Amino acid sequence: xxxxTKQPLLTxxxxxxxxxxxxxxPKSVSYTVKAVDDVSFHVNRKEAFGLAGESGxxxxxxxxxxxxxxxxxSGQVFLQNTDITGLNNQxxxxxxxxxxxxxxxxxxxxxxxxxxxxxxxxPMRVHKLCENDNIRxxxxxxxxxxxxxxxxxxxxxxxxxxxxxxxxxxxxxxLFNPELIVADEAVSALDVxxxxxxLQLLQNLKEKLSLSYLFISHDLAVVRYFCQRVAIMYLGKFxxxxxxxxxxxxxxxxxxxxxxxxxxxxxxxxxxxxAQLKGEVPSPISPPQGCHFHPRCAKxxxxxxxxxxxxxxxxxxxxxxxxxxx
Amino acid sequence: xxxxxxxxxxxxxxxxxxxxxxxxxxGLLLLTMLVLLAVLAPVIAPYDPVEQHxxxxxxxxxxxxxxGTDYYGRDVLSRIIWGCRVSFIIGSVSVAIAMFFGTILGxxxxxxxxxxxxxxxxxxxxxxxxxTLLMGLLIVAILGPxxxxxxIALALTMIPRFARIARAPTIAAKSKVYVEACQAMxxxxxxxxxxxxxxxxxxxxxxxxxxxxxxAVRTEAALSFIGLGVNPPTATLGGMIREGFxxxxxxxxxxxxxxxxxxxxxxxxxxxxxxLRDALDPKLRNEK
Numbered sequence: 001x002x003x004x005t006k007q008p009l010l011t012x013x014x015x016x017x018x019x020x021x022x023x024x025x026p027k028s029v030s031y032t033v034k035a036v037d038d039v040s041f042h043v044n045r046k047e048a049f050g051l052a053g054e055s056g057x058x059x060x061x062x063x064x065x066x067x068x069x070x071x072x073x074s075g076q077v078f079l080q081n082t083d084i085t086g087l088n089n090q091x092x093x094x095x096x097x098x099x100x101x102x103x104x105x106x107x108x109x110x111x112x113x114x115x116x117x118x119x120x121x122x123p124m125r126v127h128k129l130c131e132n133d134n135i136r137x138x139x140x141x142x143x144x145x146x147x148x149x150x151x152x153x154x155x156x157x158x159x160x161x162x163x164x165x166x167x168x169x170x171x172x173x174x175l176f177n178p179e180l181i182v183a184d185e186a187v188s189a190l191d192v193x194x195x196x197x198x199l200q201l202l203q204n205l206k207e208k209l210s211l212s213y214l215f216i217s218h219d220l221a222v223v224r225y226f227c228q229r230v231a232i233m234y235l236g237k238f239x240x241x242x243x244x245x246x247x248x249x250x251x252x253x254x255x256x257x258x259x260x261x262x263x264x265x266x267x268x269x270x271x272x273x274x275a276q277l278k279g280e281v282p283s284p285i286s287p288p289q290g291c292h293f294h295p296r297c298a299k300x301x302x303x304x305x306x307x308x309x310x311x312x313x314x315x316x317x318x319x320x321x322x323x324x325x326x
Numbered sequence: 327x328x329x330x331x332x333x334x335x336x337x338x339x340x341x342x343x344x345x346x347x348x349x350x351x352x353g354l355l356l357l358t359m360l361v362l363l364a365v366l367a368p369v370i371a372p373y374d375p376v377e378q379h380x381x382x383x384x385x386x387x388x389x390x391x392x393x394g395t396d397y398y399g400r401d402v403l404s405r406i407i408w409g410c411r412v413s414f415i416i417g418s419v420s421v422a423i424a425m426f427f428g429t430i431l432g433x434x435x436x437x438x439x440x441x442x443x444x445x446x447x448x449x450x451x452x453x454x455x456x457x458t459l460l461m462g463l464l465i466v467a468i469l470g471p472x473x474x475x476x477x478i479a480l481a482l483t484m485i486p487r488f489a490r491i492a493r494a495p496t497i498a499a500k501s502k503v504y505v506e507a508c509q510a511m512x513x514x515x516x517x518x519x520x521x522x523x524x525x526x527x528x529x530x531x532x533x534x535x536x537x538x539x540x541x542a543v544r545t546e547a548a549l550s551f552i553g554l555g556v557n558p559p560t561a562t563l564g565g566m567i568r569e570g571f572x573x574x575x576x577x578x579x580x581x582x583x584x585x586x587x588x589x590x591x592x593x594x595x596x597x598x599x600x601x602l603r604d605a606l607d608p609k610l611r612n613e614k
Contacts, residue, residue: 067510093512101510109503113525122521123511172507 007080008042009212010066010099010180015039015075017058017065021285031285035061036072037236043180048206048213050227050244052220052259054281058236059216060104063182066214067101068092079180097127097176104185106165110157116143116168117153123175139171146171147201163194170201174209182214187222199226220263224248229317232256235284235292238311242318252320254297291323299324341605350601356594360587364410373401375408375561384577394579396570402580405561406587412562413591416473417542420480421535427481428488429524429531435489436496437519447493450486458483458545466554473556476549480542491534495527533603540595547588563588 017036022028035058043049051059065072068084077084084095103109110119120139124130130138140150146167157165166186173181183202187195199222205211217223223230224244231241232255240253251257279296282288288295294304301323309323345351363370372392379399387394393402435446456464458480465479499505500523508518543563549555550564558565563584570580 069506069509096510096512101507103503103507105503109507111504111522114522123513126511126513126517169507172511175511 009045009047009080010043010214011076011078012039012041012062012066013076013078015062015065015077016073017061017070018073033284034058034236034287035284036065039075039233039236039238041231041238041241043212043214045179045212046206046210047229048215048227050223050230051214051216051233052218052223052230053233055218056281056284057233058284059218059233060184062233063101063184063214063216067096067099067182069101098178099180099182100173100176100178101182101184102166102169102173102186105189106162106169107157107189109169110165112157115154115156119157119168120153120172120175123172127176129176142171142174143168145174145205147197161194162190163198166190166194166198167201170198170205174205177209178211180212180214182216184216185218186215188217188219195222202226220248220259232259235282235287237292237308238319238321239293240320240322243316246316246318252314252318252325253293253322254299254324255293291321347601347604349597350604353594353597353599353601356590357598360410360591360594361414363407364414367407367411371401371404371407373404375400375405376559377401384573384580386577387579393583394577396566396577396580397573402566402583405566406563406584408561409563409566409584410587410591412473412556412560413543413546413588416477416480416546416556417539417591420477420542421484421539423477423481424484424538425488425531425535428485429492429527431485432489432492433496433519433523433527436493437500437515437523439497443493446489450489453482454486454490456483458541459548462545462549463554466549471554471557473560476546476555480545484538484542487538488531488534491530492527495530496523499523499526529602533599536595536599536602540592540599543591543595544588 015036016034016038019033019035021031021033023031037058039058039062041049051062053059061070064070066077068077068087072085075085079095079098082095084092087095110116114122117136117139120142121135124135124138125132136153140153143150143152148164148167148171152160152164152168157168160168166189170186186202187198190198202213203226206213213227215223215227227244229241229243230247231238232247232253233239234255240247240251240256247256248260251260282292282295288305290303290305290307291297291300291309294300297304303323309321309326311319311321312325313319314325377400379395379401381399382391382395383397383399385391385395385399391401391403393406396402396405431446431450435443461483462476462479465482466475469475469478496519505518505522508522546555546562547564547567550562551568553568555564556562558569566584567581570577570582570584574581
């Protein structure tokens with residue numbers, strides 16, 4: 001889509017994941033949460049693709065389905081030419097060297113009983129990536145790459161700050177020299193000042209190692225800074241997709257517009273009219289009929305409460321799901 | 327070097343908490359003494375436990391027989407020392423077997439979940455519904471009384487307890503993000519279980535182990551008392567109580583002292599278990 005003929009690194013095709021919940025006793029009623037509902041996108045090489053939306057909209061589920069940490073119900077995930085949804089455990093294990101994940105919470109993503117060195121050396125030993133004698137040197141190299149000193153190798157996670165731990169998490173994701181990294185709210189749990197450092201680190205690594213990111217975040221400012229293209233998600237569906245400048249400068253979907261207006265502009269001289277969004281995010285168990293967003297939408301029409309809008313391709317890789325543009 | 331440092335770190339912390347509760351030291355000391363007694367039985371015991379001094383039957387405690395003699399003129403002290411040996415062997419071997427299989431079953435069930443979990447834990451519940459003593463009776467009735475059969479019976483009743491103890495923390499650990507990270511790294515389930523989840527349940531298993539050893543010793547004594555334990559003339563604590571029972575009014579020492587030793591073992595193992603629980607429980611760790 002991005003006016004290039006080269007093949008995208010990651011292609012996600014009509015990915016769907018529904019969770020089934022049974023509640024009640026003795027007569028249980030089962031609910032279906034459509035966490036991810038018919039989502040398609042692709043990530044180009046050396047690109048950071050953003051996935052933004054409110055919490056609970058399914059963006060993390062997309063990330064985990066891409067890595068098959070959660071089994072998707074239907075749809076395909078292609079890494080280059082391989083459909084990873086059809087792989088058996090053995091093949092999956094080897095493809096996971098090509099795609100890795102950075103977790104949101106740097107506190108629980110490291111085993112508290114193991115030193116940084118053990119955490120980082122173990123995968124290399126398991127996958128026999130190199131001679132046993134070299135492992136420590138490689139790990140030290142890697143730690144220096146992510147801005148930590150070699151001395152941390154024998155320390156435990158509790159001896160570090162959140163930012164340092166996240167650096168360890170990044171180092172772990174880089175162990176296998178992956179091509180794609182899913183960054184699941186990778187900076188959300190950190191202080192704003194540390195966020196910037198980590199983002200810059202991710203940026204540098206991207207250029208140095210030609211990485212691609214699937215960058216999941218609720219923070220639009222971070223997405224705008226870091227990503228080239230972005231998709232906005234609402235209750236399991238994409239509502240808009242396009243380049244960062246398209247999405248942020250000329251948002252089409254009313255939801256994107258309110259989201260953008262809700263994030264503050266760091267300039268006190270600009271008077272900002274915060275567009276108030278009516279109501280709460282509806283329960284994903286029973287999303288509203290028609291367009292999921294229509295009860296909160298200022299521009300809702302009759303048709304919006306009846307049927308879900310089709311995905312409209314607007315060219316230049318731009319797409320939107322809204323009746324206003326149909 | 328790395329591993330040693332880690333053990334030291336974990337060890338000192340555990341030691342400090344263990345140290346805070348003085349009663350746990352009493353438990354450890356008592357148990358160590360009793361175990362030493364049992365291990366060194368051939369050296370310490372003043373007489374052969376089955377040697378009969380027919381002329382000196384039912385002698386009260388004296389300088390020659392420190393705790394008196396029984397109906398057949400056997401030295402009670404020597405028999406207690408050898409009886410401890412049998413008790414500890416049965417107690418520790420049955421607990422070890424139960425811990426091994428129980429932990430494997432429980433953590434597999436917790437990790438895999440679903441039907442496997444339901445099936446395994448269902449079987450465990452059935453096993454658990456049979457009281458230890460009844461299960462002992464059953465096995466011994468089927469297989470005949472012997473030390474090995476007693477161990478099998480005790481282990482069978484303890485497996486579900488360890489399975490339960492292992493399952494719950496496995497489920498808790500499974501949802502930790504670092505376990506998900508392991509999956510993303512392409513680690514096998516076996517490795518995740520053994521290397522990353524097992525350390526979380528180790529403490530609780532040790533506590534349960536010491537507690538259930540006390541129960542195993544007690545049950546062995548009970549089964550020996552009703553004549554379903556180890557065959558005579560082998561000295562066992564429960565068997566001694568039974569043999570001395572008919573003369574309990576005239577020669578109480580033959581039953582009383584082995585009974586006291588059973589009490590001591592159970593008491594010591596429970597004290598140690600309590601101390602260990604406090605020392606290994608991360609929630610109690612930081613409390614004064």
